[in-house]
Amino acid sequence: MTTRRANFLTEIIDADLAAGRVTRVATRFPPEPNGYLHVGHAKSICLNFGLARDYNGTCNLRMDDTNPVKEDIDYVHAIQKDVAWLGFSWAGEVRFASDYFDPMYAAAEQLVAQGDAYVDHQNVEEIRQNRGDFGRPGVDSPHRERPIAQNLELLQAMRAGAFPDGTCVLRAKIDMAHPNLLMRDPLLYRIRHAHHHRTGDKWCIYPMYDYAHPLEDALEGITHSICTLEFESNRELYDWVLDHTRNALGLAWNPRPRQYEFARLGLGYTVMSKRKLLQLVEEKRVNGWDDPRMPTIAGLRRRGVTPEALRDFADLIGVAKNNSLVDIGKLEFCVRQDLEKRAPRAMAVLQPLSLQLTNWPLGHTDVLTMPWKTGEPATRQVPFGREILIEREDFSENPPADWKRLSVGKEVRLFGAFFVRCTEVVREDGEIVGLLGTVDVDTRGGEAQDGRQPAGTIHWVDATHAVDCEIRLYDRLFTVEQPDADGDFLPQMNPDALQVLQGQMEPAAAELPGGTHVQLMRVGYFFSDPVATDPGKPVWNRVIGLRDTWTKAPGRQEGRPDRRKEPTEAKKDTAQKKNRAEWRAERRTATAELAAAYGRYGALGVDPDAADLLTEDLETVAFFDAALRAHPHPQALSRWYLNDLEGLRKGRPLAEIPLDGATFGQFVALVDSGQVTVPAGKQLLSHLVAKGGDPVAATRALGLGKVDDSTAVYAATDAVLAALPGEAERFRAGEQKLLGVFIGAVLKQLRGSADAGAVRQALLDRLKT
RNA sequence: UCGGGGAUCGUCUAAUGGCAGGACCGCAGACUCUGAAUCUGCUCAUCUAGGUUCGAAUCCUAGUCCCCGAACCA
Numbered sequence: 090m091t092t093r094r095a096n097f098l099t100e101i102i103d104a105d106l107a108a109g110r111v112t113r114v115a116t117r118f119p120p121e122p123n124g125y126l127h128v129g130h131a132k133s134i135c136l137n138f139g140l141a142r143d144y145n146g147t148c149n150l151r152m153d154d155t156n157p158v159k160e161d162i163d164y165v166h167a168i169q170k171d172v173a174w175l176g177f178s179w180a181g182e183v184r185f186a187s188d189y190f191d192p193m194y195a196a197a198e199q200l201v202a203q204g205d206a207y208v209d210h211q212n213v214e215e216i217r218q219n220r221g222d223f224g225r226p227g228v229d230s231p232h233r234e235r236p237i238a239q240n241l242e243l244l245q246a247m248r249a250g251a252f253p254d255g256t257c258v259l260r261a262k263i264d265m266a267h268p269n270l271l272m273r274d275p276l277l278y279r280i281r282h283a284h285h286h287r288t289g290d291k292w293c294i295y296p297m298y299d300y301a302h303p304l305e306d307a308l309e310g311i312t313h314s315i316c317t318l319e320f321e322s323n324r325e326l327y328d329w330v331l332d333h334t335r336n337a338l339g340l341a342w343n344p345r346p347r348q349y350e351f352a353r354l355g356l357g358y359t360v361m362s363k364r365k366l367l368q369l370v371e372e373k374r375v376n377g378w379d380d381p382r383m384p385t386i387a388g389l390r391r392r393g394v395t396p397e398a399l400r401d402f403a404d405l406i407g408v409a410k411n412n413s414l415v416d417i418g419k420l421e422f423c424v425r426q427d428l429e430k431r432a433p434r435a436m437a438v439l440q441p442l443s444l445q446l447t448n449w450p451l452g453h454t455d456v457l458t459m460p461w462k463t464g465e466p467a468t469r470q471v472p473f474g475r476e477i478l479i480e481r482e483d484f485s486e487n488p489p490a491d492w493k494r495l496s497v498g499k500e501v502r503l504f505g506a507f508f509v510r511c512t513e514v515v516r517e518d519g520e521i522v523g524l525l526g527t528v529d530v531d532t533r534g535g536e537a538q539d540g541r542q543p544a545g546t547i548h549w550v551d552a553t554h555a556v557d558c559e560i561r562l563y564d565r566l567f568t569v570e571q572p573d574a575d576g577d578f579l580p581q582m583n584p585d586a587l588q589v590l591q592g593q594m595e596p597a598a599a600e601l602p603g604g605t606h607v608q609l610m611r612v613g614y615f616f617s618d619p620v621a622t623d624p625g626k627p628v629w630n631r632v633i634g635l636r637d638t639w640t641k642a643p644g645r646q647e648g649r650p651d652r653r654k655e656p657t658e659a660k661k662d663t664a665q666k667k668n669r670a671e672w673r674a675e676r677r678t679a680t681a682e683l684a685a686a687y688g689r690y691g692a693l694g695v696d697p698d699a700a701d702l703l704t705e706d707l708e709t710v711a712f713f714d715a716a717l718r719a720h721p722h723p724q725a726l727s728r729w730y731l732n733d734l735e736g737l738r739k740g741r742p743l744a745e746i747p748l749d750g751a752t753f754g755q756f757v758a759l760v761d762s763g764q765v766t767v768p769a770g771k772q773l774l775s776h777l778v779a780k781g782g783d784p785v786a787a788t789r790a791l792g793l794g795k796v797d798d799s800t801a802v803y804a805a806t807d808a809v810l811a812a813l814p815g816e817a818e819r820f821r822a823g824e825q826k827l828l829g830v831f832i833g834a835v836l837k838q839l840r841g842s843a844d845a846g847a848v849r850q851a852l853l854d855r856l857k858t
Numbered sequence: 859u860c861g862g863g864g865a866u867c868g869u870c871u872a873a874u875g876g877c878a879g880g881a882c883c884g885c886a887g888a889c890u891c892u893g894a895a896u897c898u899g900c901u902c903a904u905c906u907a908g909g910u911u912c913g914a915a916u917c918c919u920a921g922u923c924c925c926c927g928a929a930c931c932a
Contacts, residue, residue: 096872100874119932120932121931121932123931123932153932155931155932156931156932159931159932212930213929213930216930217928217929220928221928222859222860222928223859223860223861223927223928224859224860225859225860226860227928254930255930257930258930267861268860268861269860269861269862269927270860270861270927270928271861271927271928272861273928276929276930278930280930281930297929297930297931297932298931298932299932301932302932318863318864318925318926319925319926319927320926320927320932321862321926321927322862322863322926322927323927324862325861325862350863352864352925363932405870405871405881405882406870406871406882407870407871407872408871409864409870409871410863410864411865411870411925412864412865412924412925413869413870413871414869414870415869415870416868416869416882416883418869418882418883419869419870419881419882419883421882422881422882422883423882425894425895429894434892463891463892491893493893494893502891503891504891504892506891535891536891542891545891545892545893546890546891546892547892548892608892608894610892611892611893611894612892613894635892635893635894635895636894636895637893637894638894639893640893651868651869652868652869653868669919670919670920696909698908698919698920699919701919702918702919728909728910728918729910731909731910731918731919732909732910732911732917732918732919733910733917735917735919736917737917767911767912768875768911768912771875771911771917816877819877824877826876826877826913827876827877828876828912828913829875829876829877829913830876830877831876832876832912832913833875833876833913834876836876836912837876844912845911845912845913846912848912849912
């Protein structure tokens, strides 16, 4: 049983299940096979498959292959491999949008037959021109009103291959003046005389995404179709297609799929668009889709990132609708956390410096047995001889005060072996070329008989047995957090994202096969490249360095990103954009009744701002007038209307809520009379907006009548304080803010039917020491 | 310009009218045969202004800023 991570989507699903809208959960991951999957897709995969897992539902893997000129079978295979590698299994076979071309076409003919679609002969340019723009409505196509029979004939001719590419399209007949540009007669089918990787030459017309996607979902019985934020505007069209094809395929769309959008992953120091990734590959700025510098799943896999780390990362960053740019340090954290647990330890030096131990017998080798990992049984043999290689940066001639490594005259421990002391520096032309030192043979295994502890421990390898190996040091692909913020992203590429070094590795580790994780002690986590490693010729990729609180890598922007914004200067309103108040004022000028109502309310003592809001339209005025007739107290009425009812109706027109103006007036009268308290009134109003009914009857039914009985208040107060002894203690200790918690609890117990002031008083009474 | 979204520690994300919580990062300390890991502690946030309420991140009003949308791409 995995713990379910809550987010806005799980809330929606819970509500759907509770309301019976769906009885099962079916999601899908629908990539277009036109590129490799990247870590952004990994987030989506974890979401869709994770939801299916958490709700005992299903998740399909579906190739959205509706555009034959861009897609390729190789990508299909790569995508399957990546999803499986991430640890997910899809329901049944892999699906293909192209599997549904027949029913999609049938539905298109039905749309034409219903008069909901037509064949348009305008060219691309004309269609674009006639679509209008954000500020201008579109104009109807000259072919928009063609008779149905002719449209049907043309569509069939399109399908039969009678027209060359680009000569005509099938369009939905919606509204060329629609504020959502996607709804201005969107294209449904275009002609492409192209070979499709699955359907071959069967089709020469292919459906557009907005038409195909909802049908794919519906045909597969998807309940929750989850996509990214940029598709928000497409949702309206998604629903239109479903609404207008619901009878065409003999399917009831039950449950009808619904689209929900979440924020896609933005990750620092990399790029995530398929186009840019493709460009990096095609221009050979990286070595293919699986280059370990790439944010592709294939690249991360080859680098040595594990599926567990990626899944942890997906959990860590969560799912929401905020546009976000995730700190790449979070990914790095997940990688380290995972590798820390699993990686055996080994030693290699990247930049060797020789240390001759002058008191060690010439030609003698001691073989030490060390565990692959502290506390675990598996061991390895590590040779130790007269010449030792240490890391160049582990020696300093002029060490700082807190130096914990080697320097002249100082003793350090060689990890798992002996204590050594440096006695002399060997130079050539002023350059340090080696070190002379002595070893304490009584410290074998790293423990001194006398219990002394050297200041530091460093890693090392034996010079005569060390194995040459290629070390590939990977770093962030770009030098700035947002390489594609503006302009060209290529100049931001990090030239040091790959550094190749010739290192010296202990022999046991050098024999590890490709695809093995290891922590090179004090250096980082490494992965033997599964492609480049040959037997006896190891190539090691650095997955990620160890966290380093001592030295900071040069040339890298330090620490956490600080994207804090300067408080922006309020922009002077140069554009004469009309605000909502101005719209209302304008409408009042145009409509005498509104103006009259405004004057009338003002005369009744309603605050001008409130009067402005109440005279937004005639519907509101009529409602308010009816309320006024039932309860002639304009201030109270307007407060309840504006502050509570306005929020409760959630944008629905007044006519659609089961509460009319007169009843609303009666409701306010009831509260004003003191028979119902304000908090109870809020509950009551919420009930009336949802269910309708008579306020007095509802009050009685819900038990919301005011409790004047101070015994009851005190009893509830005592019960609450008894149930929250810790809080009561803290309150007495001075945490004033807890009073609200108590009031809330008492009010809840009394169903809001007590006066808050009385409750407060009772609490203070009881709580005073 | 129109339509649709969004705004909470530096970053990501909770809190659904009642104690602004967690994680990453950072800082300090403990421990350490890895300057790692581990452990402890600390710093740090509700876009602004009004209003409703005993009580507002949450409800109302006005404003500000950010993102997406005008491929025969998905």
